[in-house]
Amino acid sequence: MKEEILQRSIDPAAQVMLAVAEKEHLETAWDRFEKQQPQCGFGELGVCCRHCNMGPCRIDPFGEGPARGVCGATADIMVARGLLRMIAAGAAAHSDHARDVAHTLKLTAEGKGGGYAIKDEAKLRRLAEEYGIPLDGRSTQEIALDVAHAALAEFGQQEGPIRFTRRAPARRVDTWQKLGIDPRGIDREIVEIMHRTHMGVDNDYVNLILHGLRASLADGWGGSMIATELQDVLFGTPQPVRSEANLGVLKADQVNIIVHGHEPILSEMIVAAAQDPELVALAKEVGAQGINVAGICCTGNEVLMRHGIPVAGNFLQQELAIITGAVEAMIVDVQCIFPALADLSSCFHTKFISTSPKAKFPGATHMEFHEETAYDTAKAIVRTAVENYPRRNPARVHIPDEKSECMVGFSVEAILAALGGSLDPLLGAIKSGAIQGIAGVVGCNNPKVQHDYGHINMVKELIRNNILVVTTGCNAQACAKAGLLRPEAAELAGDGLKGVCQALGVPPVLHMGSCVDISRILVACAAIANTMGVDISDLPVAGAAPEWMSEKAVSIGAYVVASGIFTVLGTVPPVLGSSNVTQLLTAGAEGVVGARFAVEPDPFKAARLIVDHITAKRAALGI
Amino acid sequence: MKEIFVRLDRCVGCHSCELACAVEHSAAKSLFAALAEAPVPRKRLYVEQVLTHKLPLLCRHCEDAPCVRVCRTGAMSQDAVSRIVTHDPERCIGCWMCTMVCPYGVIGRQLERRIAVKCDRCPDREEPACVTACPTRALLYMEEEDFSERMRRVAAAEVVEGYGRAQAV
Incomplete structure (x- = not known):
């Protein structure tokens, strides 16, 4: 295989598909990324502004210049405002998702949920x-x-608090x-970002960044947490379940349907x-052995966690799935969906079906999904996929x-159950040093x-150093594909972590769900801190996003740091154009919220930063 | 010999060429690392605007270059084979004679020292950094013959199209 292809992904399945793509002259994100090189330096540094029409300014x-x-x-000012707008978009995405879930719960309670x-x-x-809310009778x-x-x-409220923020330790x-x-209020903080970053409003970078943290907290402990909790109410709280991950889950003799996007309301x-x-x-009638549903991105994580539905791949595999030629329908809702899927699916029999009134894609078949008629629409969509099977070109x-096999479904409730109903065994392991600490690796x-190089190497390095990894999103899917979500992966962990995992029969990397489910990690951290009588910022924990790209990830990074958790980013955010903002995020924040960002593209060095951080936190706790 | 050509209708004024030029003339040759360097990396080409028209100006490496002719210390020199005009900072005394005679105004100065800086055609690269950086391909690095041929083809196409329209009337 060509070196260039091997350099694009460490995942053998992705490599195979990239070779097919090259042979058939099918364009992927990697090709488009190359065509974008070199990328705009002003944008990379965050020193361009299009917030008013006196500009654009740089x-x-x-x-030498202006x-x-x-x-x-x-x-x-430009860097801080730009960063805040990224937080606003990210917080909006998670929270608007949550709004839809709350709305679905409302319709269900009213008997109108289809x-x-x-x-x-x-x-x-x-x-x-x-x-x-009263319960009796x-x-x-x-x-x-x-x-x-x-x-x-909580979305439209003008005065706080947002209820779930009070799950955090009192000191926090x-x-x-x-x-x-x-x-x-959730919407209020997002709107206020848009106001403050309008021309001529907030021009103090510290004041701006502080508000950015406030909006991000409204995401992490607000929107995202509401999404997680209400999804659990509607669809069940995840419990450990086994499944499989990577493109090999597609079946040659079945109707393959991929659900891609973020909201389990559809999937x-x-x-x-x-x-x-x-x-x-009907599938049998058209010559297929059955109907095989597989997931990509976070909606894939949602149905994986709750039903063991296999994962076809993570974010950068969305095009590769279509290139298998074996996908009858790629069904999408919102977020992280390449508009390029329309052109690509037109090169195959694959139906690219959009469903959300918020997310239309030129070239897609739009089959609009509404909660009131959910099951009927879902049936119509699946029927379209099944009827498409005969058009597949073998x-x-x-x-x-x-x-690869994986064991997933580690909600906080499931982790507690695995521990026998109390956090004590985990705290004991942390205090004894068998588990040095916990790292949330996401993104x-x-x-x-x-592709996956940052994820897999960082996670392997962390577990080797006896750091329990909790994961969500595309990192979780990378880990699933690499076999790190199997209990047997404990063999790759240091002796302490290995012993704990083997005793409990769990993997050293616990899949906690989708990106909104990073709120589960917050809940776990809050529970641990409360049990130990300390603040979250005192805990031997860290966060990392080795391959992050989305605005949602910026909001996540901000709320994780604002919650007191040291966070390492693997790609450079557009802030380096301001040494003051960079300094605030990577150093000054420590004295303000008890945590800071670090940027380290090398996953081995990034893991070292986390290990050192956890060692220092342990020393400070006297354990 | 390849030259840097500008397609006059293509520049959108994004200044990417300038940024790439400064980065290429840094020690680290990477944007993020170059930010903290001293001496501060300097660009050697300049995007100018006349009315609504934008265009990058850069050293044309003139034959019998005036900047070389007026340089009294030998800091400016023209390579006998490549004809590229380069500048030796160690010999420069900052008299600015070169600046006075350059018809394009594309000789700049180092921030920290009173000496000139100018385009060296990126000796470490196959294609100059400004050309690589241009998102609209306003800058092209090619032989003069090839650029002229390209211009002739465009002109020919316009003539033929005009002729066709005239015939149709």
Whole structure:
């Protein structure tokens, strides 16, 4: 295989598909990335501004040209404003997703949800208690309606607190309040970013960044957490389940349907419809052995965690899945979906089906999905896929052999159950040093990094150093493909972690879900800190996003740091044009929120930063 | 010998060429690392705007170059074979005679020292950094003959199209 292809991905299945793509002259993100080189230096540094029409303005990073925009904005102002707008978009994406889930819960409670039900009543009741909603003598529907209304109210509310922020240790909440960054309402903080970053409003980079942290907290402890919790109520709280991951999960003799995007509201129904006897019979009629649903990106994680639906791949494999020639339908909702899929699927029999009124793609078949008619629409979509099976050209089918087993489904509840109902065994292992600490490794793929290289090497290095890894998103899928989510992967861990994993029968890398489920990691950290009587920033924990690319990742990074967790980024955010902002994020923040960012593209060096950080935190705790 | 040509209708004024030029003339040759360097990396070409028209100006490496002719210390010299005009900072005394005679105004100065800086056609690269960086391909690095041929083809196509229209009337 060509060196150039090997350099694009470490995943053998991806390499096989990239070779096919090259042979058939099919363009992928890697080709487009090359065509974008060299990328705009002003953009890379964050020193361009298009916030008003006196511009666009740029600042010369080498000091020869302009040092200020037309309005007088310095590099500090441009970089801080740009970063805030990324946070706004990321927080909006997670939170608008949450809004849809809350809306679905409301419709379900009102009996208008076209096929949804309340799967985790115990969690519903716990959430109701948290919101102060009376339980006695009330039906599940009544309680669910109140919880839905309470959650929906948090988006538009003008005064805080956002309920789930109070899951954080009191000291953390105190820090937020003293800094004036305790979020008031989810939408309010996002809107305020757009206001503050308008021409001529907030021009103090520290004041700007602080508000960015506030909006990100409204995501992590607000929007994202609401999405996670209410999805658990509607679709069930994940429990350990086994499945498989990588393009090898596609089946040569079945109708292959890929769900790609982020909201389980759609994928749950697709999974259900794919088991409908009528459609299974139709599949047989058209010559297929059955209907095979597989996931990509976070909607894939959602159905993987709850139903063991296999994963076809992570973010950078969305095009490769179509290039297998074996996909009857790629069904998408929102976020991280390449518009390039339309042209690519037109080179195959694959139907590219968009479903969200918020996300249309030129060239796609649009089959709009609404909660009230969810199951019927899902059936229609699956039927379209099944009817497409006879159009598959067997000569063009290239399904790679690669797939790996995985054990997933580690919600906080599932982790507690695995520990026997209490955090004590985990804390004991941490105190004894068998487990040195916990690292949340998350985030996207990015063609700036060899596909999965950053993810896999960092995670392997961390577990080798007895650091338990919790994972979500595309990192989780990379780990699944690499076999790191098998209990047997404990063999790759240091002796301490290996012993704990083997005793509990769990992998050294715990899949906690989708990107909104990073909120589960926050909940776990809060619970550990509360049990130990310390702040989150005192814990031997760290975060990392080795291959991040999206604005959502910026919001995540911001709320993780604002929650007191040291975070290492593997690709450089567009902030280096301002040494002041860079200094604040990578050093000054430590004295403000008790955590900071680091940027380290080399996953081995990045893992070392985390190991050293955890060692220092352990020493400070005296363990 | 390849030269840097500018397609006058292509420049959108993004200044990417300038940034790439400065980075290429840094010690690290990478944007992020170059930010903290001293001496501060300097660009050697300049995007100018006249009315709505934008265009990058850069050293034309003139034959019998005036900057070389007026340089009294030998800092400016023209390679006998490649005809590239380069500047030796160790010999430069900052008299700015070169600046006075350059018809394009493309000789700059180092920030920290009173000496000139100018385009050296990126001796470490196959294609000059400004050409690689240009997102609209306004800058082309090619033989003069090839560029002229390209211009002739465009002109010929326009003539033929005009002729065709005239015939149709």
